[in-house]
Amino acid sequence: MKLNHNHPYHLVDFSPWPLTGAIGVMTLVTGLVKWFHNFNINLFILGYIIVILTMYQWWRDICRESTFQGKHTLLVSNGLRWGMILFIISEIFFFISFFWAFFHSSLSPNIEIGAMWPPTSIIPFHPFQIPLLNTIILISSGITVTWAHHSLMNNNMSQMTQSLLLTIILGIYFTILQTYEYFEAPFTIADSIYGSTFFMATGFHGLHVIIGTLFLLMCFIRHLNKHFSNNHHFGFEAAAWYWHFVDVVWLFLYISVYWWGN
Numbered sequence: 001m002k003l004n005h006n007h008p009y010h011l012v013d014f015s016p017w018p019l020t021g022a023i024g025v026m027t028l029v030t031g032l033v034k035w036f037h038n039f040n041i042n043l044f045i046l047g048y049i050i051v052i053l054t055m056y057q058w059w060r061d062i063c064r065e066s067t068f069q070g071k072h073t074l075l076v077s078n079g080l081r082w083g084m085i086l087f088i089i090s091e092i093f094f095f096i097s098f099f100w101a102f103f104h105s106s107l108s109p110n111i112e113i114g115a116m117w118p119p120t121s122i123i124p125f126h127p128f129q130i131p132l133l134n135t136i137i138l139i140s141s142g143i144t145v146t147w148a149h150h151s152l153m154n155n156n157m158s159q160m161t162q163s164l165l166l167t168i169i170l171g172i173y174f175t176i177l178q179t180y181e182y183f184e185a186p187f188t189i190a191d192s193i194y195g196s197t198f199f200m201a202t203g204f205h206g207l208h209v210i211i212g213t214l215f216l217l218m219c220f221i222r223h224l225n226k227h228f229s230n231n232h233h234f235g236f237e238a239a240a241w242y243w244h245f246v247d248v249v250w251l252f253l254y255i256s257v258y259w260w261g262n
Contacts, residue, residue: 008073010065017058024050059218066235067227077234084238088245091208095249098201099256105193106261113192117261122194123186124262130181131258134174135250138209141170142247145216145240153230157223164220167243171213178206201257205249212246215239 028047035044066072072080106117113119125131148163182199189199219236222228228236 008075010071010073010076015058015061017054017061020050021054021058024054063222063227063235066232067222072232072234080234080238084241088241091245095201095204095252098197098204099252101193102197102201102257102261105197113194117194119192119194122191124194125181125185125258127254127258127262130177131254134177135254137170137174137177138247138250141167141174142244144170145243149237149240152223152228152233152236155230160223161220164216164223168213168216168220171209171216171243174209175206175213178202178209198257201253205246205253208246208249212239212243215242 024047026047027043027050031041031044031047035041105113109115109117109119118124144163144167148160148167151157151159151163187195187198189195216239219228219239222235
């Protein structure tokens with residue numbers, strides 16, 4: 001029996017996806033440990049499959065609730081906005097920890113690393129090669145995602161399609177270049193505090209770029225299915241906020257780690 005609620009709040013239905021998601025993540029991490037110790041990747045792949053299937057079905061349910069069932073009222077959307085704002089703030093503090101470690105080690109390098117920064121025997125990346133190109137790519141993607149948002153606000157769906165697709169391509173291009181940079185790196189994560197802070201900061205940023213690209217890709221698929229209108233598109237707006245956050249973090253990374261830290 002379906003109940004009619006005389007209030008604007010969204011009382012979520014019973015869902016199996018939090019449970020399957022938890023099982024998937026537990027299987028994934030256990031499989032990762034097994035892979036590291038026993039060189040067996042089967043459990044790791046099983047965890048990935050469970051997580052991906054959970055993501056697909058959970059996102060499908062949320063798209064139904066927001067687009068077709070009308071459960072995302074103005075009050076619910078406002079709550080989602082605050083949730084996304086607080087999530088991005090938590091991510092900012094996550095990256096602050098990496099910058100703290102970097103500046104703590106680089107402003108006063110100790111004797112174990114030669115009392116200099118970068119440490120002796122470390123050959124850092126040239127800041128005006130791939131890192132500069134990646135900076136231009138991410139700044140350009142910030143422009144294209146803003147273009148996509150303005151196109152959607154003005155009901156210009158063809159330009160929305162073009163600009164959002166261009167943003168996704170730029171995100172993939174950034175990831176490819178960073179992967180190439182990692183393969184060409186003359187140092188590893190095990191090479192002193194420089195290697196640790198460099199790969200932790202840039203690696204987690206790269207992971208956030210991949211997540212942001214997937215976020216935008218889902219929005220692109222939803223846009224092609226006409227899920228967004230000029231007054232009901234918070235899913236895309238949240239993706240754009242997240243992408244701008246990724247852009248700003250990269251600018252700080254480029255200036256401090258690649259340029260100043262060099």
